[in-house]
Amino acid sequence: MPQRDIEIILMRQLASYLIVPIFVVDTEGVMLFYNEPAEALLGRQFDEAGEMPMREWTTIFQPRDENNAPLPPDGLPLVIALRRRVPAQRRIRITGLDGVARHLEIVAFPLQGQGNRMLGAAAMFWEVDSKQ
Amino acid sequence: MNITLWGTRGSLPSAGPDTVRYGGNTSCVEVRSEDGTLVVLDAGTGIRRLNATVEPELKRVYILLTHLHMDHIQGFGFFGPLFRPDLEVHVFGPPSTTHDLRTRLTKYLSPPLFPVRLRDLPARLALHDVPLGGFEVDGLHVDCNLVTHPGPTVGYRLTERGRTLVYIPDHEPALGASHVPRSPQWTSGYDLAVGSDLLIHDSQYTMAEYAERAGWGHSAMQHAAAVAAMAGVKRLVTFHHDPTHSDDLLDNLVEELRGTSRLPFELTPGQEGMAFHLS
Numbered sequence: 131m132p133q134r135d136i137e138i139i140l141m142r143q144l145a146s147y148l149i150v151p152i153f154v155v156d157t158e159g160v161m162l163f164y165n166e167p168a169e170a171l172l173g174r175q176f177d178e179a180g181e182m183p184m185r186e187w188t189t190i191f192q193p194r195d196e197n198n199a200p201l202p203p204d205g206l207p208l209v210i211a212l213r214r215r216v217p218a219q220r221r222i223r224i225t226g227l228d229g230v231a232r233h234l235e236i237v238a239f240p241l242q243g244q245g246n247r248m249l250g251a252a253a254m255f256w257e258v259d260s261k262q
Numbered sequence: 263m264n265i266t267l268w269g270t271r272g273s274l275p276s277a278g279p280d281t282v283r284y285g286g287n288t289s290c291v292e293v294r295s296e297d298g299t300l301v302v303l304d305a306g307t308g309i310r311r312l313n314a315t316v317e318p319e320l321k322r323v324y325i326l327l328t329h330l331h332m333d334h335i336q337g338f339g340f341f342g343p344l345f346r347p348d349l350e351v352h353v354f355g356p357p358s359t360t361h362d363l364r365t366r367l368t369k370y371l372s373p374p375l376f377p378v379r380l381r382d383l384p385a386r387l388a389l390h391d392v393p394l395g396g397f398e399v400d401g402l403h404v405d406c407n408l409v410t411h412p413g414p415t416v417g418y419r420l421t422e423r424g425r426t427l428v429y430i431p432d433h434e435p436a437l438g439a440s441h442v443p444r445s446p447q448w449t450s451g452y453d454l455a456v457g458s459d460l461l462i463h464d465s466q467y468t469m470a471e472y473a474e475r476a477g478w479g480h481s482a483m484q485h486a487a488a489v490a491a492m493a494g495v496k497r498l499v500t501f502h503h504d505p506t507h508s509d510d511l512l513d514n515l516v517e518e519l520r521g522t523s524r525l526p527f528e529l530t531p532g533q534e535g536m537a538f539h540l541s
Contacts, residue, residue, distance in 0.1 A: 133446055133453040136408040142448065143438030244359055244414065245394065 137243045138162065141252055154241075156250040159184030159212055171234065171257060173226025184209070191224040198223060207238035212251040215240045221258060233258040263402075263422045265460065265538040266292040266315075269308020272432070272466050272480070272502030273333050280508035285534025287311065288333040289431050289502060291462065295422050296541075299400040302341075303418065303429045304328055308534065309337035316343050324399045326392070327355030328431055329415035330366050338367075339376050347384040352399070354406075356414035357391040364389045392416060410434045410450040411479040417454045425540040428458040428495070431502045436485045437477060443492040455493035459540050462532065463490065465500035468515060483515055490527050497528040499538075 133139075138154065142163045145152035151168035155161050161182040169175050172191065182190075188203035195201050203209045207218035217239045225231050238253040269287035277286035288306030292315065295301070302312065302325045316323070323343050328334060343349045355363045364380070367389065371380045380387065394416070396405045405419040409430055417430035435450045436442040446452045455461050466480035481489075483500055490498040503512055516531045530536075 133449060133451075136410060136450055139448055139450055140410065140438075147438060244357065244408075247394070 134162070135243065135247070135249050137241055137249050141241060145252075150254050150256070153208065153253045153255070154250065155184070155208060155212060155252075157212070157248050159209065161187045162250070168255070171226060171232055171255065172224075173228030173230060179227075191226065194223040196221055196223070207236045208251055208253040211238035211240045211253070215242065215248065263296065263420065263425055263427060263540045264292075264294040265427055265540070266312075267308075267462075267499075267501075267532055267534055267536045268292060268312045269304075269306040269337070270501055270503055270532040270534050270536075271306075271333075271505060272464070274505040275307045275333075275336075276505040280510075283509040283533055284503055284507075284512050284531070287534055288336060289328075290337060291429060293402070293420060293427065295401040297401045299402060300324065301326060301399060301402060301420065304334045304431065305338040305341060306333050306335070307337045307340075310340045311534075313340075313342040320349065322350040322352070322400070325351065325353045326404070326418055327353065327363075328417065328429070329356060329411065329413055330370070331413070331432070332370070334431075335367070335370055339371060339378055344383045344385045344387070347386070349385045350388070351385045352388045352390060354390045354392040356408075356416050358414050362389075363391050405454065407451075407454050409454070410437050412477075415479075417451055419454045419458065422540075426458040426460070427540060428455050428461045428463075430454060430461070430463050432479055433464045433481055434477075434479045434485075435481065435489055436472070442485050442488045446492065449489065449492065451489060452493055455489060455495055457493065458495045460497050460499060460538055461490050461493070461495040462499045462501045464502045465532075466502050466504045471504070483519055487519055487523075487525060487529070491525070495527050497530060497538075498525075499530045499532045499536075501532040503532070 145165040153164045164176050193201040207220045210218035219237045221235050234255045235258050236255040240251050241249040269290035270285050271288050287308035289304040290306045290308030291303040293301040300323050403421045406416050409417045411432045420427045430451050443449045463486040464481045465483040465486045467482045469482045472482040
């Protein structure tokens, strides 16, 4: 199995030290890692969930907009960051795998390395209610 | 492929009675392909001793820099072939995200830090931002990839007729990892090192030193051994020795490593002047 790009390895290492929930995907949108703070919001440990294709993580958490209308994948900040290669920010609602509904603020950004190599994207998120 | 270590010390030249056997010169390795192509890995102070081996009839030299920390470029201006107008010198090294290799290298090779400017060197000098991936230098195939170390830093994998040398002199695969090695996918340097015949790898610290210097970009000898074992290399050469480590201490560290585990590779403590042949 080939080694991941060094920037992705470092992103995972950084995420594992931060208390901000972080979610990392590769260029195909496969979820490679989320850290322990993210586990609390997503409702499942990463070691249990494992890697997850985009079609799964864009639906399994039942993402909705602020009016509770279903949110298609293209409306998710992480998908925007990955596909358009621009930062994206939005508040959304999800239902964690523990069944708990949560209101999140998400900031996503593309991971681009030297030579404009596209490596994937990362999202940082916060639970809105806990901050207000 | 013939390989000679001309500088094995890390961080700072460390000449003195306590470093006679392992050597005090900083990183420089000579690689000769079967057809005589000369590839120089890093331009630390060891490059001065390499001068004597460069034949007058040689027409082209390749210098592959892993990064631009001073201990890897301090000898650059003392490389004799740079003063030969008949010689073509190709230098490869990593750019930063905003500056190319020439701009970065010029910061050192210009007054007041160095009296001779790059543009004034008599040799026909070509500077190349090293491509990540594979490229050819005459008879050798070179693979290059970024590795964990502060600032843009690469490792090199040189292949000739199926035999491989891997050079990762400055590398911290343990950074932020709960244990080393993790898995191949999540271990810096794995793709470069996998299945190689000879791995020259950063082994700067003891484990106790690493605990105090995590994030400085280097490995304990145990980390190098763990990466080598996971990557299935045939021989590990320890390299980039800490400037404070004496010959006796380095002997002890190697024996300690040999004694604590059954190593699945040949362990060779890297000493200045040591030569290897891969065929």
